[in-house]
Structures are given as structure tokens and as C-alpha cells.
Amino acid sequence: MSLVVLLSGPNLNLLGTREPAVYGTATLADHVATLRQVLDPAGIELEHIQSNHEAVVVEAVHRARDRADAIVINPGAFTHYSWALHDALAAFEGPIVELHLSNPQRRESWRHTSVVAPVATAMICGFGGAGYRLAALAIVDLLGARS
Numbered sequence: 001m002s003l004v005v006l007l008s009g010p011n012l013n014l015l016g017t018r019e020p021a022v023y024g025t026a027t028l029a030d031h032v033a034t035l036r037q038v039l040d041p042a043g044i045e046l047e048h049i050q051s052n053h054e055a056v057v058v059e060a061v062h063r064a065r066d067r068a069d070a071i072v073i074n075p076g077a078f079t080h081y082s083w084a085l086h087d088a089l090a091a092f093e094g095p096i097v098e099l100h101l102s103n104p105q106r107r108e109s110w111r112h113t114s115v116v117a118p119v120a121t122a123m124i125c126g127f128g129g130a131g132y133r134l135a136a137l138a139i140v141d142l143l144g145a146r147s
Contacts, residue, residue, distance in 0.1 A: 001045050002069040002143055006035060007057055008050035009076030015101075023101050023128075031132040035072070038136035044069075044143065054082055061088035069143055070095040072135045079104070079114045090119040095142040097135045100125035 008028060011018060016027035032048050039046050047068070049060045057078060064071055071092060078085050079100070089096055098116045103126030117123055122138055124131045 001043055003045045003047060003067060004035075004039060004070045004072060004139055005060065005064045005068045006032065006046060006048040007060055007071060007073040007075070008048065009057060009074060009078045010052040012074060012076055013050055013052070026129045031129060034129065034132040035136045038133060038140065042140045044140065054078055054084060058082075058084050058088045061085070061092060065092055068092075068094065070097070070139050072097045072099055072139060073116065073120075074099045074101070075116050079116050081115065083115055086115045086119055089116060095121040095139065097121060097138050097142075098123040098125075099131055099135045101128055101131060102126060 012028050015023055015031070016025055028050060032046070036046055049057070051057050051060070057075070061071065071089070071094065073089070073096065075082065075085060075098070096119065098114065098120040104114065114123070121142065124134050124138065127134055
């Protein structure tokens with residue numbers, strides 16, 4: 001059975017109540033459930049880690065290196081400055097999908113830079129909660145799993 005690690009960065013634990021006009025009203029648990037709805041029938045196990053602490057997310061990537069087949073990551077604000085996360089992800093050999101609920105390119109200029117993008121296999125952004133379903137479908141395809 002394949003394993004996908006979903007990493008959720010800072011403030012994503014506040015989804016559902018934090019700026020619903022930007023991020024929607026679905027909770028992080030709702031988004032995790034969406035991934036499971038796609039991954040479970042494909043025989044892919046999902047492990048989810050959320051942290052507001054950069055080191056915890058970096059350590060999760062390190063742990064994923066020896067056991068996970070792919071990573072889906074919504075790095076939150078770490079997207080724009082965490083070279084430690086960039087370097088950790090660069091050492092991961094499987095597919096990496098960078099995921100954002102909103103489209104950072106349509107927001108403040110400081111959000112336009114992603115230090116994760118250069119080491120990601122693909123990026124999904126601007127689809128709101130549907131992005132989680134799209135990320136799961138992308139992972140199924142990238143891993144060659146079929147439901």
C-alpha cells in the first residue's frame with residue numbers, strides 16, 4: 001500500500017473560521033476527508049500533519065523520506081520564505097504537490113514568491129477546497145495507482 005503524507009502549515013488549523021471570504025468555510029478536517037475520499041479507493045494511505053512550527057514541518061518531511069511515496073503540502077506562510085522546508089523537500093525523492101486554497105498570484109505581492117515551487121512536482125492553487133480533490137487525483141495519477 002502506498003503512503004501519502006499531507007503537510008499543512010501555519011494557521012491552517014483555523015480553516016473554517018479564518019478569513020472565510022478567502023479560504024472558504026470548510027475546516028481542515030473537511031479537506032483531509034476530501035483527500036481520503038479519493039485516495040482510499042485507490043489503495044493509498046494518508047497521513048496528515050499540521051503544525052504552526054516550521055521545524056515540525058521540516059522534521060515531518062525528513063520522516064517521510066524513508067516511508068512515504070508522495071507528499072501533498074499546503075505550506076501556508078512557509079511558502080514564501082522557508083528555505084529549510086525547500087531543502088527538506090528537495091531531499092524527498094517522490095512526487096510533491098504544492099497546494100493552496102487561494103491563488104497567491106492574485107493576492108499581495110509578497111505572496112507571489114514560492115520557495116517550495118522549485119522542488120515541487122506540481123502546484124495546484126486557486127480552486128478553493130476543490131484543490132484538495134485535484135491534488136489527490138494528481139497523486140493517484142503520479143503514483144500510477146488506479147481505483
